[in-house]
Amino acid sequence: MSTQEPPVIGKDALGREVKDLSVIPWWGVDRKKIEWHPTINYDRCAGCGLCFVSCGRRVFDWDTKKGRPVVARPYNCLVGCNTCQNLCPCNAISFPSVEYVKRLVARYAVKKAFAIVSKLTPIKASTEEAEISGTGERPVESM
Numbered sequence: 001m002s003t004q005e006p007p008v009i010g011k012d013a014l015g016r017e018v019k020d021l022s023v024i025p026w027w028g029v030d031r032k033k034i035e036w037h038p039t040i041n042y043d044r045c046a047g048c049g050l051c052f053v054s055c056g057r058r059v060f061d062w063d064t065k066k067g068r069p070v071v072a073r074p075y076n077c078l079v080g081c082n083t084c085q086n087l088c089p090c091n092a093i094s095f096p097s098v099e100y101v102k103r104l105v106a107r108y109a110v111k112k113a114f115a116i117v118s119k120l121t122p123i124k125a126s127t128e129e130a131e132i133s134g135t136g137e138r139p140v141e142s143m
């Protein structure tokens, strides 16, 4: 985790402040090396604007000539979030597979997160190792 304050890099088509959130590493990984962001299928997009208006991370901007959203700041997207995909009424937004993100989580995030919360709620190490294996499976208890 980083304490680096993301710089303001301008305003979007609605005049809202835009920050460069890509400077914030994701669990120690350069955010720009993680290919998690929306892709728009313009054959499906109806130009309703919901994705652009509702994403608080300013991933989208608006093409005022075409009346369509653009993925202007892909690395501002929160790794693992796919809210805009869920909200899009036209199913025009796609993301990489969830398995891609789960592999990243297993590799970089879970142990660090566990180290933080285990200070709040100490539990046995055997349970820790089982739950952070990244497989999503509970281990078979040894007899």
Ligand code: SF4
Residues within 6 Å of the ligand: 040, 044, 045, 046, 047, 048, 049, 050, 051, 052, 068, 069, 087, 088, 089, 090, 091, 092, 093
């Ligand atoms: S929410 Fe979907 S249909 Fe609406 S502008 Fe965004 S991509 Fe297009």
Ligand code: SF4
Residues within 6 Å of the ligand: 037, 038, 054, 055, 056, 057, 058, 059, 060, 076, 077, 078, 081, 082, 083, 084, 085
């Ligand atoms: S997934 Fe979330 S953070 Fe990423 S563009 Fe969509 S709404 Fe914004």
